[in-house]
Amino acid sequence: MTGSETVGFRSLTDERDDYSPPVEGSIPAWLSGTLIRNGPGLFEAGGRRVNHWFDGLAMLRRYSFDDGELRYSNRFLRTEAYDEAMTGRLTGQFGTDTRGWRRILDTVRSFGLPEPTDNANVHVAKIDGEFVALTEAPRRVAFDPDTLETRGGFAFADDLTEHITAAHLVDDPHREETIGFATQFGLSPQYHIYRVPSGSRRREVIASLDARGPAYIHDCSVTDSHVVLVESPLVLSVLQALNPFSEGAIDMLQWQPDSPTRLLVVDRDSGNLVADPTFEATFCFHHVNAYRDGREIVLDLIEFPNSEIVGSLSLSALDGKGFPDVPAGRLMRYRIDPRANSVDRERLYPGGMELPRVPRGRVGREHRYAYGQATDREAANGLVKVDCETGQAIEWWERGVYVEEPIPIQRPAGDAEDDGVVVATALDVEAERTLLLVFDAATLTVEARATLPHAEPFGFHGRFFPRED
Numbered sequence: 024m025t026g027s028e029t030v031g032f033r034s035l036t037d038e039r040d041d042y043s044p045p046v047e048g049s050i051p052a053w054l055s056g057t058l059i060r061n062g063p064g065l066f067e068a069g070g071r072r073v074n075h076w077f078d079g080l081a082m083l084r085r086y087s088f089d090d091g092e093l094r095y096s097n098r099f100l101r102t103e104a105y106d107e108a109m110t111g112r113l114t115g116q117f118g119t120d121t122r123g124w125r126r127i128l129d130t131v132r133s134f135g136l137p138e139p140t141d142n143a144n145v146h147v148a149k150i151d152g153e154f155v156a157l158t159e160a161p162r163r164v165a166f167d168p169d170t171l172e173t174r175g176g177f178a179f180a181d182d183l184t185e186h187i188t189a190a191h192l193v194d195d196p197h198r199e200e201t202i203g204f205a206t207q208f209g210l211s212p213q214y215h216i217y218r219v220p221s222g223s224r225r226r227e228v229i230a231s232l233d234a235r236g237p238a239y240i241h242d243c244s245v246t247d248s249h250v251v252l253v254e255s256p257l258v259l260s261v262l263q264a265l266n267p268f269s270e271g272a273i274d275m276l277q278w279q280p281d282s283p284t285r286l287l288v289v290d291r292d293s294g295n296l297v298a299d300p301t302f303e304a305t306f307c308f309h310h311v312n313a314y315r316d317g318r319e320i321v322l323d324l325i326e327f328p329n330s331e332i333v334g335s336l337s338l339s340a341l342d343g344k345g346f347p348d349v350p351a352g353r354l355m356r357y358r359i360d361p362r363a364n365s366v367d368r369e370r371l372y373p374g375g376m377e378l379p380r381v382p383r384g385r386v387g388r389e390h391r392y393a394y395g396q397a398t399d400r401e402a403a404n405g406l407v408k409v410d411c412e413t414g415q416a417i418e419w420w421e422r423g424v425y426v427e428e429p430i431p432i433q434r435p436a437g438d439a440e441d442d443g444v445v446v447a448t449a450l451d452v453e454a455e456r457t458l459l460l461v462f463d464a465a466t467l468t469v470e471a472r473a474t475l476p477h478a479e480p481f482g483f484h485g486r487f488f489p490r491e492d
């Protein structure tokens with residue numbers, strides 16, 4: 024661990040609009056659309072630094088592909104959290120002790136109405152035609168996908184109670200609906216799993232499940248007929264929140280190593296809980312995908328043996344030292360048998376992996392390949408493509424280059440799952456520039472390498488929106 028990657032945790036105030044970066048190689052002409060990524064851009068205000076990577080101010084990044092040309096823009100979301108930062112007041116949401124998630128704690132303490140942060144820095148989605156930036160506090164911010172200008176708050180047209188919510192929404196192209204979930208505190212905490220039909224902004228509750236803890240749950244998966252949640256024993260402790268010394272959501276998190284992990288498999292149409300097998304304590308941020316295989320349900324995800332990864336991403340741990348020396352994420356396959364209420368777990372790839380994706384067309388359907396960030400390289404984060412059928416993996420990495428979340432995009436005219444490209448940003452820490460890399464999805468050969476005019480701080484997630492003609 025060299026620590027040189029800490030350039031990825033340095034604030035960026037430079038905003039670019041429709042910049043045309045130099046490109047080596049060539050971008051396929053069929054690649055037409057826009058990748059929009061979200062992540063933290065600014066980590067200081069009023070002379071103070073936020074405590075956790077998750078707390079930097081939301082900055083959108085836009086990579087637009089048209090006939091082999093690339094254009095780049097980046098822009099902060101103009102939110103209340105941004106305005107407060109510009110006047111020197113620091114707000115956070117996860118591990119920072121001023122406002123934000125602190126407001127959720129205050130809500131829990133007072134059982135009053137939530138007034139959480141609007142620093143929507145985790146993910147993006149398109150809901151009812153509106154482009155929306157998302158975080159885990161229940162406030163969402165709409166933006167213009169062309170200019171990245173902030174349009175204002177986005178509200179669902181319903182009254183679902185949510186205290187903490189999912190920034191990861193599953194966009195299911197096969198059923199024209201988006202699936203998400205939210206957590207409600209109280210005497211009987213619940214997870215509400217919902218759908219948003221395409222063309223609507225009203226959430227329909229599929230199921231409300233009794234929550235243990237409740238747990239901190241970051242992501243979910245769907246099959247064509249199920250929704251799957253992984254409830255780790257990383258508990259959002261309301262008792263901890265009542266402790267006057269607790270400082271943010273991170274202080275609410277309590278790892279309970281003697282408690283099991285529980286899978287929650289819900290029938291997407293009836294809302295019935297069809298399986299809830301348990302096994303040893305594990306933690307999971309991100310799912311790869313799920314699908315039905317006969318009577319079984321296959322769920323691929325990135326598993327951690329414990330929750331150390333969460334605390335290790337605090338900036339006090341990262342500053343000057345770089346990525347933490349904690350157990351790496353493991354690509355796992357869970358086979359769930361609802362009749363036996365059992366699960367078999369198998370590791371698919373021996374290396375460290377995170378930020379996994381499959382092409383959009385495979386969501387909820389059988390996938391062969393899982394793409395992700397290869398995390399345990401020396402002074403680099405690479406790209407890995409795992410053949411989930413054979414266990415073979417192809418990797419790409421370059422010293423000093425930190426690949427971020429890869430997005431596989433199938434060629435519209437192609438048949439094979441890996442006929443297309445993988446688009447990923449990557450930070451070159453020596454040059455202090457972020458790169459936009461376009462890989463052949465079959466071979467991971469670099470087809471194009473664009474150099475942006477600055478180093479973006481490490482971001483979280485993005486989505487590719489094909490051009491609609």
Ligand SMILES: [Fe+2]
Nearest residue numbers: 241308309484
């Ligand atoms: Fe995430």
